[in-house]
Amino acid sequence: MAVIDLGAVARNFRRLREIHGGDLAGVVKADAYGLSAARVAPVLAREGAKLLFTAGFDEAMALAPPLTPPGVARAVLDGLSHGGEVDFAESGLLPVLNDLGQVERWAALARRLGRSLPCLLHLDTGMSRLGLDATETARLIADPSDLGLLDVRYVMTHLACADEPGDPLNEWQRARFAAACAKLPPMKRSFANSSGIFLGEGFRSDLARPGAATFGINPTPGKPNPMCPVVALYARILQLRTIPPGDSVGYGASFVARRPTRIATAAIGYADGFPRALSARAMGALDGTEFPLVGRVSMDLTTFDVTDLPEGLAVPGGWVTLMDTANDADALGARANTIGYEILTGLSRRAHRIWRSS
Numbered sequence: 001m002a003v004i005d006l007g008a009v010a011r012n013f014r015r016l017r018e019i020h021g022g023d024l025a026g027v028v029k030a031d032a033y034g035l036s037a038a039r040v041a042p043v044l045a046r047e048g049a050k051l052l053f054t055a056g057f058d059e060a061m062a063l064a065p066p067l068t069p070p071g072v073a074r075a076v077l078d079g080l081s082h083g084g085e086v087d088f089a090e091s092g093l094l095p096v097l098n099d100l101g102q103v104e105r106w107a108a109l110a111r112r113l114g115r116s117l118p119c120l121l122h123l124d125t126g127m128s129r130l131g132l133d134a135t136e137t138a139r140l141i142a143d144p145s146d147l148g149l150l151d152v153r154y155v156m157t158h159l160a161c162a163d164e165p166g167d168p169l170n171e172w173q174r175a176r177f178a179a180a181c182a183k184l185p186p187m188k189r190s191f192a193n194s195s196g197i198f199l200g201e202g203f204r205s206d207l208a209r210p211g212a213a214t215f216g217i218n219p220t221p222g223k224p225n226p227m228c229p230v231v232a233l234y235a236r237i238l239q240l241r242t243i244p245p246g247d248s249v250g251y252g253a254s255f256v257a258r259r260p261t262r263i264a265t266a267a268i269g270y271a272d273g274f275p276r277a278l279s280a281r282a283m284g285a286l287d288g289t290e291f292p293l294v295g296r297v298s299m300d301l302t303t304f305d306v307t308d309l310p311e312g313l314a315v316p317g318g319w320v321t322l323m324d325t326a327n328d329a330d331a332l333g334a335r336a337n338t339i340g341y342e343i344l345t346g347l348s349r350r351a352h353r354i355w356r357s358s
């Protein structure tokens with residue numbers, strides 16, 4: 001059971017805007033990092049998000065009014081698909097134009113329809129993933145006439161190493177973006193992601209695009225997390241047993257008891273998004289007392305050694321805490337050899353989500 005605090009989402013968004021000192025877009029791709037875009041988008045819209053980003057077209061369509069107010073535009077990071085131009089124009093969604101071909105196709109449709117079409121323009125300054133590369137950017141600078149047919153709400157770029165403030169690539173990307181923008185027709189700019197907001201003055205823009213930090217992920221790794229915790233994860237104890245020394249637990253018999261051992265079996269597994277990589281590498285907690293996960297995480301079940309708990313604390317029907325403020329998505333991610341982003345987006349629909357507002 002994942003408990004998601006939408007009040008904390010709202011507070012995080014407000015705090016990010018204060019720190020950024022300029023407008024924010026909400027980033028709600030991947031079902032708002034696993035927390036439900038349908039629940040999160042209205043919260044961010046209410047908090048003044050100027051724009052909402054999804055990855056795919058369908059994700060954006062699913063947030064049509066009344067989920068988001070008509071005044072809050074929705075933008076699609078994947079860009080303008082081939083053959084999708086008319087659908088985009090009819091939907092009112094904003095494509096993020098990721099290459100010159102997309103600029104040309106969107107401008108051609110604008111010419112045909114006799115109206116300016118809204119979009120964002122994405123310049124690649126160091127990710128080598130999406131966006132106009134340096135050659136295409138130079139061509140657009142040499143002939144920006146297509147832009148005259150378009151309502152470019154923002155020109156944007158995306159940072160590769162924002163979570164490592166000392167990485168020289170941050171400054172490189174800042175300089176490349178500034179140089180390209182200076183040579184293009186004047187447009188509002190969108191720059192920082194969550195971590196970028198914490199890089200200081202030079203990374204401020206007309207529109208930051210925080211995702212992870214809104215959802216409680218630490219945008220400043222290695223330093224105390226400035227964000228409010230958003231997600232807690234619990235699993236129900238199904239059964240308890242005491243095994244003698246020499247008996248093993250779970251698949252592969254990877255845990256063998258060395259003493260009479262009390263084992264609690266809880267109803268969560270990798271099918272819920274609780275990574276198998278956490279086998280023997282995570283802790284559970286009951287009433288704030290921690291105890292180790294033992295054996296392998298299986299599809300539906302996970303086992304804990306509760307021998308050292310006070311009598312009566314671990315009972316069938318009790319809820320083991322697996323993720324909370326003290327042990328957040330970043331910490332679980334580190335134990336599973338991944339990042340908090342993957343832990344949150346990996347929570348499956350079976351993990352039964354509950355939303356509250358503190």
Ligand SMILES: *Cc1c(COP(=O)(O)O)cnc(C)c1O
Nearest residue numbers: 027158193194209210211212213
């Ligand atoms: C996902 C994404 C973001 C948000 O990044 P966070 O690190 O989650 O804040 C911003 N911009 C682009 C282009 C993205 O793909």
